[in-house]
Structure formats: C-alpha cells, structure tokens
Amino acid sequence: MDQTERRETTPPFTLLMAVYGGNSLREVERSVQSSTIEQTLPPSQVVIVRDGVVQDPVQRYLDTLQSTMSVWFTAEHPDMPVPEVTIVPLDENGGLAHALNVGLRYCAYDIVARADSDxxxxxxxxxxxxxxxxxxxxxxxxxxxxxxxxxxxxxxxxxxxxxxxxxxxxxxxxxxxxxxxxxxxxxxxxxxxxxxFRKSAVLxxxxxxxxxxxxxxxxxxxxxxxxxxxxxxxxxxxxxxxxxxxxxxxxxxxxxxxxxxxxxxxxxxxxxxxxxxxxxxxxxxxxxxxxxxxxxxxxxxxxxxxxxxxxxxxxxxxxxxxxxxxxxxxxxxxxxxxxxx
Known part of the structure; x- marks a missing residue:
C-alpha cells in the first residue's frame, strides 16, 4: 500500500500543538516538520495555538506556515493534499491546558494527535x-x-x-x-x-x-x-x-x-x-x-x-x-x- 492508498483508507486527523515564548525557532520548525512532511501518513489539519507572545522568528514562521507547507508537499508529496494550517493566536499566555482546550475547538476531526513544540x-x-x-x-x-x-x-x-x-x-x-x-x-x-485521542471523549x-x-x-x-x-x-x-x-x-x-x-x-x-x-x-x-x-x-x-x-x-x-x-x-x-x- 503506497502513501496515497493509505491516506484514502485512513480517516483524516488533526495534529494539535501549542507554542509559547520559551520556544526557539529551531525547536518549533523541527517539531512541525517531523510531524507533517516527514510523516509517511501526514495529518489532514495542523492546529497550532500561539500561547501569548512568541519570539519574532517564531511568529514569522507561523505567519508563513501555510505557504511553507504547500511548498513542502508540492516537492515531497505532490500526490497528497496539503494539510490545512490553523494558527490560533492568544494575546496572553494562559498555560498549556488552556491553550490545548482552545485548540480543541478548532480541530476539525475527531481523531487528534498531540505533539509538543520541542x-x-x-x-x-x-x-x-x-x-x-x-x-x-x-x-x-x-x-x-x-x-x-x-x-x-x-x-x-x-x-x-x-x-x-x-x-x-x-x-x-x-x-x-x-x-x-x-x-x-x-x-x-x-x-x-x-x-x-478521540476529541469527543476528551470534551x-x-x-x-x-x-x-x-x-x-x-x-x-x-x-x-x-x-x-x-x-x-x-x-x-x-x-x-x-x-x-x-x-x-x-x-x-x-x-x-x-x-x-x-x-x-x-x-x-x-x-x-x-x-x-x-x-x-x-x-x-x-x-x-x-x-x-x-x-x-x-x-x-x-x-x-x-x-x-x-x-x-x-x-x-x-x-x-x-x-x-x-x-x-x-x-x-x-x-x-x-x-x-
């Protein structure tokens, strides 16, 4: 079974992450890349909650992530749909639990995979x-x-x-x-x-x-x-x-x-x-x-x-x-x- 066949027979799922001011660009970029383009079965949607103000390079990365993802998948997986990227900005850092609860509202699919930003x-x-x-x-x-x-x-x-x-x-x-x-x-x-996890069970x-x-x-x-x-x-x-x-x-x-x-x-x-x-x-x-x-x-x-x-x-x-x-x-x-x- 190749990647396209596997994607067609597997339900879509969301990748849920949160980033905060303590994360470096190197950490965030590596985590996102390893959880999307490097996966033999990539997620259909990526939800990243920006938990308060982040470092400028990280913010620029988040601002351009959808276009970056399109370039990645065009080069690496041209036969697969590009994951939809949803960035959820929070003005203040409310902690990981709050960030993930907010992020769950934006997850389009019931199957949710977690990843930490480092x-x-x-x-x-x-x-x-x-x-x-x-x-x-x-x-x-x-x-x-x-x-x-x-x-x-x-x-x-x-x-x-x-x-x-x-x-x-x-x-x-x-x-x-x-x-x-x-x-x-x-x-x-x-x-x-x-x-x-199953989003419905968590909610x-x-x-x-x-x-x-x-x-x-x-x-x-x-x-x-x-x-x-x-x-x-x-x-x-x-x-x-x-x-x-x-x-x-x-x-x-x-x-x-x-x-x-x-x-x-x-x-x-x-x-x-x-x-x-x-x-x-x-x-x-x-x-x-x-x-x-x-x-x-x-x-x-x-x-x-x-x-x-x-x-x-x-x-x-x-x-x-x-x-x-x-x-x-x-x-x-x-x-x-x-x-x-």
Missing part, C-alpha cells in the same frame, strides 16, 4: 498509531473488562538531549488492561507528547483541567479513566522527547512537591486512588522531589530501566507492519510528560 516525531509515528487506533475503535474490544473502543493511544518515547543521532533512554508503559490501570494509580498511564470529560499546575495531562487521564475510557500503549518508541539537566532540576523542589501533593489529594478525593495509595505516592514523591538533582537523575534512570524490564516481559499488542519510504529500520531513538515521573 519534541520530534519519528516518520512512522502516525502510520503506526492511526490505523491501529481506527482498528481498535471499530472492532470489539478484546479486554474482558470492557467492550468499549479505544479512546486514548500512546507509545513509548526515547529521550534525547540535543542531537537526535545520540538517543538516550527509552521510556515504556504497560500496554493496556489491569496492568495499565494499576500503573496509572502511581504514574501517568500515557506519554502526553505521544498520544492520539465529554471536560477537557484539560486548567487548575492542575504542571499535571494537566495526568489529571485529564484520571478524568477519562473514571469515565471508563479505554487506553492503549504500543511498545515502539515513536517520539524523541527532549530532555536535559534543567528538566531534572524542574522535577524537584518544594513548589513541585506542593503541586504533586495537590494532585495526589485530588486523586484520593475523586476515588481514583485509595488512602493507602495516596500515602504511598506522597511518600515516594516526597523523596524524589527533595533529593539533590544528580541523585534524582540516577534514581529516575534506575526506576525507568526497571519498569522497562518488567513491561518488556509482559504481553504486548501486535506491531503493525511499517510501510513507505521512511520505513526501513527506524532509529529507535523523548515537561508535559514529566508528570509521568
């Missing part, structure tokens, strides 16, 4: 996730706990610092079912920069919580799980997640722990976690947030390695075949997703 999508990301998302949504769910279709799908991610050719640690998650339900009571059940759950500090994604997944939405993770690393020493510093400190405490209190109050799980989570998070950054980094890497080993030993959903000119042996190279740690 991460990189690997070329087969959407060709892997979207057909599987559609199949699992249309077919009867095989999980004995439910017959509902999949509402949220994510993937593993691989960290990188600055050079995409120097990949770092992979971060895997349980695939689905009871394993993922248990995991979600301790850590975020999906990596936010990797997800594809029915009230959208992204805008009073959640830096945990807007985790609290959204809680809302959806309480509403019995179905989640699935594929084991492939389909997103390169940008991280550095500053990211480990941001995961620590008193303010971060206070936000964590509010999050855990919200979970136990909502009935998402038990009092015992609340005490366990707060104790572990307190240690993780207050230890020195070098020790936090080592602890994080050790925990991730252990989780990966446990998850790799568990049954995984089948991997769909990769097709297209970018499909040969992909580089398995990932602070939205910081709430997962």
């Amino acid at each position: 991460d990189v999508s690997l070329p087969h990301r959407f060709a892997t996730l979207i057909p599987l998302f559609v199949r699992r949504s249309n077919a009867a769910h095989t999980n004995a706990q439910s017959r509902r279709p999949i509402d949220v799908m994510g993937s593993a991610i691989r960290e990188f610092s600055d050079d995409e050719d120097e990949p770092g640690q992979i971060r895997m998650l349980p695939a689905e079912g009871s394993d993922l339900e248990r995991y979600a009571r301790m850590q975020s059940p999906v990596h936010h920069p990797s997800v594809v 029915d759950a009230g959208g992204y919580p805008e009073d959640s500090g830096r945990f807007e994604d985790y609290m959204l997944w809680e809302r959806l799980m309480l509403a019995h939405a179905q989640f699935l993770n594929v084991p492939q690393a389909l997103v390169l997640y940008r991280t550095n020493e500053a990211a480990y510093e941001r995961r620590g400190g008193g303010e971060m722990f206070r936000e964590e405490l509010r999050l855990q209190w919200r979970f136990v109050r909502d009935g998402f976690t038990t009092p015992w799980q609340f005490l366990r989570n707060v104790f572990i998070r307190a240690i993780y947030r207050v230890i020195p950054t070098p020790l936090r980094k080592r602890m994080y890497r050790s925990m991730t390695s252990r989780h990966n080993t446990e998850i790799a030993a568990s049954p995984q959903p089948p991997q769909p075949p990769k097709r297209g000119r970018h499909s040969a042996a992909p580089r398995t190279h990932a602070d939205d997703a910081q709430s997962a740690q």
Whole structure:
C-alpha cells in the first residue's frame, strides 16, 4: 500500500500543538516538520495555538506556515493534499491546558494527535498509531473488562538531549488492561507528547483541567479513566522527547512537591486512588522531589530501566507492519510528560 492508498483508507486527523515564548525557532520548525512532511501518513489539519507572545522568528514562521507547507508537499508529496494550517493566536499566555482546550475547538476531526513544540516525531509515528487506533475503535474490544473502543493511544518515547543521532533512554508503559490501570494509580498511564485521542471523549470529560499546575495531562487521564475510557500503549518508541539537566532540576523542589501533593489529594478525593495509595505516592514523591538533582537523575534512570524490564516481559499488542519510504529500520531513538515521573 503506497502513501496515497493509505491516506484514502485512513480517516483524516488533526495534529494539535501549542507554542509559547520559551520556544526557539529551531525547536518549533523541527517539531512541525517531523510531524507533517516527514510523516509517511501526514495529518489532514495542523492546529497550532500561539500561547501569548512568541519570539519574532517564531511568529514569522507561523505567519508563513501555510505557504511553507504547500511548498513542502508540492516537492515531497505532490500526490497528497496539503494539510490545512490553523494558527490560533492568544494575546496572553494562559498555560498549556488552556491553550490545548482552545485548540480543541478548532480541530476539525475527531481523531487528534498531540505533539509538543520541542519534541520530534519519528516518520512512522502516525502510520503506526492511526490505523491501529481506527482498528481498535471499530472492532470489539478484546479486554474482558470492557467492550468499549479505544479512546486514548500512546507509545513509548526515547529521550534525547540535543542531537537526535545520540538517543538516550527509552521510556515504556504497560500496554493496556489491569496492568495499565494499576500503573496509572502511581504514574501517568500515557506519554502526553505521544498520544492520539478521540476529541469527543476528551470534551465529554471536560477537557484539560486548567487548575492542575504542571499535571494537566495526568489529571485529564484520571478524568477519562473514571469515565471508563479505554487506553492503549504500543511498545515502539515513536517520539524523541527532549530532555536535559534543567528538566531534572524542574522535577524537584518544594513548589513541585506542593503541586504533586495537590494532585495526589485530588486523586484520593475523586476515588481514583485509595488512602493507602495516596500515602504511598506522597511518600515516594516526597523523596524524589527533595533529593539533590544528580541523585534524582540516577534514581529516575534506575526506576525507568526497571519498569522497562518488567513491561518488556509482559504481553504486548501486535506491531503493525511499517510501510513507505521512511520505513526501513527506524532509529529507535523523548515537561508535559514529566508528570509521568
């Protein structure tokens, strides 16, 4: 099946992003390019919310992105329609949750893929996730706990610092079912920069919580799980997640722990976690947030390695075949997703 045939047999979907003043032109350009023209299955629509004032080069890039996209696709995919670009300007920075809630209003399709403005999508990301998302949504769910279709799908991610050719640690998650339900009571059940979700399900759950500090994604997944939405993770690393020493510093400190405490209190109050799980989570998070950054980094890497080993030993959903000119042996190279740690 070539790219045109795949596009004709796959429902259209929207790519949703947000940019803000802290993003550089290099980051935004690389993220957009990797999520559109480099994809073997590009989105039909690109919605980018400008969350307040951005750097001048970034603004100029956004102003000309539709024409740039037309040039890209004329050169690279002349047989495919050019994605429609929708730029949503917000006068003031209202935070990621608010930006994404506004952006959802402009998404023309029910299938929405997220991308962060400083991460990189690997070329087969959407060709892997979207057909599987559609199949699992249309077919009867095989999980004995439910017959509902999949509402949220994510993937593993691989960290990188600055050079995409120097990949770092992979971060895997349980695939689905009871394993993922248990995991979600301790850590975020999906990596936010990797997800594809059903817009209608997110809107029915009230959208992204805008009073959640830096945990807007985790609290959204809680809302959806309480509403019995179905989640699935594929084991492939389909997103390169940008991280550095500053990211480990941001995961620590008193303010971060206070936000964590509010999050855990919200979970136990909502009935998402038990009092015992609340005490366990707060104790572990307190240690993780207050230890020195070098020790936090080592602890994080050790925990991730252990989780990966446990998850790799568990049954995984089948991997769909990769097709297209970018499909040969992909580089398995990932602070939205910081709430997962």
